[in-house]
Amino acid sequence: METNQETDNPKSIAILGSGAWGTTLAMLAEANGHNVRLWSRQNSQSLQDAIASADIVLSAVSMKGVRPIVQQLSSLVISPQTIFVTATKGLDSSTTCTPSQIWQAAFPSHPVVILAGPNLSKEIQAELPAATVVASKQADAAVVVQAVFNSSRFRVYTNNDPLGVELGGTLKNVMAIAAGACDGLQLGTNAKAALLTRGLAEIIRIGDSWGANTDTFYGLSGLGDLLATCNSALSRNYQVGYKLAQGEKLPAILASLEGTAEGVNTTEVLVQLAEQQGIYVPISYQVYRLLKGEVTPQAAVEALMLRDVKPENNPANN
Ligand SMILES: NC(=O)C1=CN([C@@H]2O[C@H](COP(=O)(O)OP(=O)(O)OC[C@H]3O[C@@H](n4cnc5c(N)ncnc54)[C@H](OP(=O)(O)O)[C@@H]3O)[C@@H](O)[C@H]2O)C=CC1
Numbered sequence: 014m015e016t017n018q019e020t021d022n023p024k025s026i027a028i029l030g031s032g033a034w035g036t037t038l039a040m041l042a043e044a045n046g047h048n049v050r051l052w053s054r055q056n057s058q059s060l061q062d063a064i065a066s067a068d069i070v071l072s073a074v075s076m077k078g079v080r081p082i083v084q085q086l087s088s089l090v091i092s093p094q095t096i097f098v099t100a101t102k103g104l105d106s107s108t109t110c111t112p113s114q115i116w117q118a119a120f121p122s123h124p125v126v127i128l129a130g131p132n133l134s135k136e137i138q139a140e141l142p143a144a145t146v147v148a149s150k151q152a153d154a155a156v157v158v159q160a161v162f163n164s165s166r167f168r169v170y171t172n173n174d175p176l177g178v179e180l181g182g183t184l185k186n187v188m189a190i191a192a193g194a195c196d197g198l199q200l201g202t203n204a205k206a207a208l209l210t211r212g213l214a215e216i217i218r219i220g221d222s223w224g225a226n227t228d229t230f231y232g233l234s235g236l237g238d239l240l241a242t243c244n245s246a247l248s249r250n251y252q253v254g255y256k257l258a259q260g261e262k263l264p265a266i267l268a269s270l271e272g273t274a275e276g277v278n279t280t281e282v283l284v285q286l287a288e289q290q291g292i293y294v295p296i297s298y299q300v301y302r303l304l305k306g307e308v309t310p311q312a313a314v315e316a317l318m319l320r321d322v323k324p325e326n327n328p329a330n331n
């Protein structure tokens with residue numbers, strides 16, 4: 014398969030966070046002929062040097078690293094033309110903000126672009142084909158980022174609903190924990206289909222309430238990422254659910270996990286927000302109780318199955 018889409022307009026790109034996703038995105042941009050600097054807090058290079066004259070600063074740090082990185086960058090000299098791209102999928106514990114809300118609040122005059130989609134990094138590293146979405150209120154910035162990453166093995170779409178794109182990628186991690194538990198309990202294909210379908214309904218209910226476009230959740234960053242993450246043992250969030258169903262304890266699972274499972278923190282923030290705002294999130298609530306050790310996986314399934322019956326399409330409480 015053709016892997017490169019060499020450019021005659023090379024960009025200077027600083028990628029912050031050299032974990033699984035930052036490394037993979039660096040590889041994709043480099044393959045397209047861009048000048049990439051991959052930075053992590055372990056580097057000897059200073060953050061100021063890493064971002065010097067960057068056209069694009071892309072953050073692929075995990076959620077807990079977003080505010081520390083934004084704070085450090087806020088005191089540095091950054092060209093007013095620099096585009097920020099966020100590839101983190103999570104919610105901030107203390108403010109409940111999404112990553113892009115944190116970036117935009119710190120850099121109000123810069124374009125902020127979200128990159129999210131069904132993108133298991135190991136498959137992309139293995140040069141298997143994949144697609145993703147870049148979303149921004151500033152369409153021209155999204156088009157620049159699209160051109161940087163698009164290639165014959167990584168198809169990039171633009172989208173003008175950044176909140177919906179970001180929430181799709183973030184909220185599916187909660188469902189991936191549930192899906193892992195479903196498979197770990199060997200509940201079968203019918204149960205899995207019901208879980209994913211009602212999980213998507215729950216994601217849409219939250220997204221609608223927070224101001225995203227419903228349609229976005231049927232796209233790559235919503236349904237697409239839900240399918241990828243909930244059906245793959247490569248997903249760290251899926252692995253968390255699967256191992257919980259096998260009786261392992263959360264601290265031991267997280268200690269042995271290769272990388273970050275954002276869904277653990279996202280579930281906690283989401284359930285707290287949903288409770289405050291009166292949003293009905295039955296699946297997320299059972300995932301929350303499972304993560305807290307308040308319920309067994311079997312009892313969580315039973316709690317979901319024994320809820321009051323209702324119409325499938327019930328706008329008030331669907
Ligand atoms: N892996 C994947 O397939 C995909 C991941 N994502 C998302 O991308 C994000 C990163 O995931 P991934 O790369 O897999 O995770 P990893 O655990 O592999 O890497 C996390 C990265 O974040 C950095 N980091 C964490 N805390 C801080 C901090 N306080 N300050 C600075 N840097 C910090 C880590 O630095 P250090 O090494 O120094 O600890 C590391 O570079 C997550 O939000 C994930 O949901 C999105 C799509 C695909």
Ligand SMILES: O=C(CO)COP(=O)(O)O
Pocket residue numbers: 102130131132133134186189238241242247248249250251273274275
């Ligand atoms: O977001 C991802 C795929 O799109 C990666 O999923 P995990 O973080 O669960 O590994």
